[in-house]
Amino acid sequence: MFCMPIIFIFQLIFFSELKQSYAEDFNLFGEAGQAYSIEISIGHPGQKLNVIVDTGSATLAIASYQRPDNDKYFHLKNSTSIYDSGQEIQAQYSQGTWVGKLVSDYVHFPSMPNVTEVRCDIALITKSHKFFMNGSGWQGLLGLAYLPVGAWGDNVIVGSWLDSMDHMLNKPMSFELKLCSVLGITNATHYGNLKILDDQISNKSFMFRTPVLRKRWFVVGVLSVHVMSDTMSSVASKLKTGNNATYTNITQSQSIYEINEGLCQRLNEQKSIVDSGTTNIRLPDDIFRQVVNELRNAAQTSNVLILDEFWYHGEAACWPEPQRWSLPRLAIHLLDFDAENQYFTLELPPQNYMRVVSARNNSGTGGSVSEFCYKLGLEAGGKETVLGYTVMEGLQVVFNRSAGWIGWRTSNCGPNATISGPYNTSSSLLVRCQLIEPLSDAAISIKAAQWTLFVISMVALGVLVYLLTPCIKMLIMKPLPRSQQISLSQAALVEQEGT
Known part of the structure; x- marks a missing residue:
């Protein structure tokens, strides 16, 4: 009879300690259906706001006006360190648009004390349309x-x-997103962690890497998205040891799935991007x-x-x-960074794509x-193909901007993605x-200059050929000399026409 209370108390203590240990690692959070956000401090004295961590844009944009659904915003006049460009x-x-003005101020992250404070450009949003979600717990976004x-x-x-950080440290930095989804089946709030990494550190750790095909968004090669059969899942499971994927070379005859050209071309017809600011x-x-x-x-x-x-709706x-x-499970095949004839597969369990949007456990109290x-x-x-944060939950994803790759490895939190x-x-x-x-902007400029020079040369050559046509025609059509008289008469005729 006394065992149940003791066990219950033990469980409460255990889960409380577990939650506290998790809380030390979590600096990302978000309500159901909203992207992961982080607390940021802007200006002197610092004003703390929440911003979405967004790999689909590059600007740090902050609300600077009061909204009907959220009265928290950045007060420009309260910062002594701000510089207003007036632009x-x-x-x-x-989804959504905004207009604002460009300022610069100091930015740091309270949850990342090792990340140095830096002055950077900030967009202060003065007006927006369908940008802020109703009831959103964030006031802007951090473009990465x-x-x-x-x-x-x-x-x-x-x-x-990030560019300001790279410039101040005089070296490129990477970042890692560890998205853990909800902590339990009765919770709708999701948690995660953002880390800023030295590029040299991120290069040393093992992970599956896919190349960034275009350094604009994080454009990647998505080769296939399909529902896995039981056979595929069972064969793929043999390639893993515990919760970690093993880097095993698979011959073509051992491949579980052959890439369909038509499918992968349609997936990448416009672009395929990895975007933490998108949900689905x-x-x-x-x-x-x-x-x-x-x-x-x-x-x-x-x-x-x-x-x-x-x-469908x-x-x-x-x-x-x-x-x-x-x-x-849902399988997503990505182009491998190490060889252009290789790919690897993200295997997402239903917990990834069957998203919790509300969890109310009323236990029947009050008739509810x-x-x-x-x-x-x-x-x-x-x-368009967009891999939103739903794809990243249960995984640790490293974005190496300078080297141009995204690394994927399994995580110790979230859905059992493999x-x-x-x-x-x-x-x-x-x-x-x-x-x-695609060619870089510099390469495109050089290529354009080369083509321009080629066209000019061809035009000049055409003019030269046109001017020399009579002489060339004369040389080509001139018969072998039969007598000196015929030759002299032809020459004289020319001279006469010339005089």
Whole structure:
């Protein structure tokens, strides 16, 4: 009779200590359906705000006005260290726009004491449209991508926080996102961790790496997205040791899945990016419908009744109890950094793509009932492919901007996502999937200059040939001399015409 209370007390102590140990590592957090945000301190004295960690843009943008749903914002007049450039800037995202002004001030992160405070460009948002979500717990975003996807204005270059950090330290820095999702099936708040790393440190640790094909967004080569069969899952599981993926060379005959050229070309027709500021996995319309059809059929086979509005229209499905999903894994094949005929596979369990959006456990008190709601973590994206933070949960993802790669490894928190590979193919995936890396801006300028010089040379050659045509024609058509008289008469005729 006394065992149950003792066990219950032990469990409370254990989970309390576990939560405290996790809390020491967590500096990212977010409510259901919202991206991961971090606390930031701006100006002197510091004003603390929450900003989304966004790999889909490059600008540090902060609200500087009070909104109806959030009265927390940056007060420009309260900072003694701010510099106002007086220049107007703007930005447009896949969802929402804003306008504001460019300033610079000191920025540091209270949860990362080892990261030096740095002065950098900041966009103070003065007006926005569909940018801030209702009830969002954040006041801006921290762009971590490359400069070309930053805010813009007339004759204005808006620098990024990471570029300012690189310049101050005089060396390039990488960053790591460790996204852990929710802490339990009855919780809707997700947690994670952001670390700033020296490039040399990130290069030494083992992970699966995919190349950044274009240093603008984090553009990568997504070769396939499909629902895994039981056979694929069982073969892939043999390549792992515990929770860690083993780097095993797989011959073509041992490959689980052969890359389909048409599929990978459609996935990358516009661009494929890794974007922590986006929630879902966004796929081209036809591929989205194909993947969702397979998941829907698998759910029906498992006797899980879910309406089509959930699968195809982004609506939530709710139950009185939390769900333990037994749906198949989702496979995402990525181009390997080390060889253009290799790829590796992210294997995502249903906990990744069946997202918790609310978890209310009322235990029936006051006549109310418990409600646990979920949304599908996939959506149609036109012709675009976006790997939102749903893909990264349960993994540790390193972004090495200077070397141009993204590294993936398994994590000790979050869904049981795994990685397998690398798998070999018979030919270059860059060529088969039309992923040839675009030329850099400098190379494009040189190439343009070369083509311009070539065209000028060809025009000059054409003019020269035109001017020399009579002489050339005379030399070509001149017959062998039969007598001196004929030769002299022809020459005289020319002379006469000339005089």
